[in-house]
Amino acid sequence: KNEVEQSPQNLTAQEGEFITINCSYSVGISALHWLQQHPGGGIVSLFMLSSGKKKHGRLIATINIQEKHSSLHITASHPRDSAVYICAVGDTGNQFYFGTGTSLTVIP
């Protein structure tokens, strides 16, 4: 059983499109993280949130604690957004669980 489920697994978009990646989790959490991994392996933390909504540039992350669901939105997508996006949760015991990732390709 996976504690964190992401959808879709793969996503191809045209440049400029609005993109949504979904994350559902089954454990009680202390925080949820959205990570970005580029080819070659480097991982960057995009957001950490435990309630509400956060925005950074063209990226928006939301979380609904009652529904155990989070979304990552990318507005006006660009080819440089092509990467794997990973949802991770820290549970109340401070264990970390990761989703399997969403591979995003943005075509010019």
Next chain:
Amino acid sequence: KAGVTQTPRYLIKTRGQQVTLSCSPISGHRSVSWYQQTPGQGLQFLFEYFSETQRNKGNFPGRFSGRQFSNSRSEMNVSTLELGDSALYLCASSLGYPSAQETQYFGPGTRLLVL
């Protein structure tokens, strides 16, 4: 500030050997976490160290161990290597504990191949 550094970046070992990987956190960060990434299992949490003490451990066998030094640098050790240990090993540092509630900064990883 320099980012998180990991050494070595690439490593080839044979079954039965042991390996030690090193991670230097961002200056001032006191928490270091280790993760394993494989194509089949994805990212998995190994353990977290804070103030030279292991605070949390993931579901890995005892062959996987680690330690943290007084300067917050951390090492992880894998003994009696198996083929399935081939993976990208990532460390991440954060200011405080628990890292689950902090922004983590990841190193570039050490790619281990076990033959």
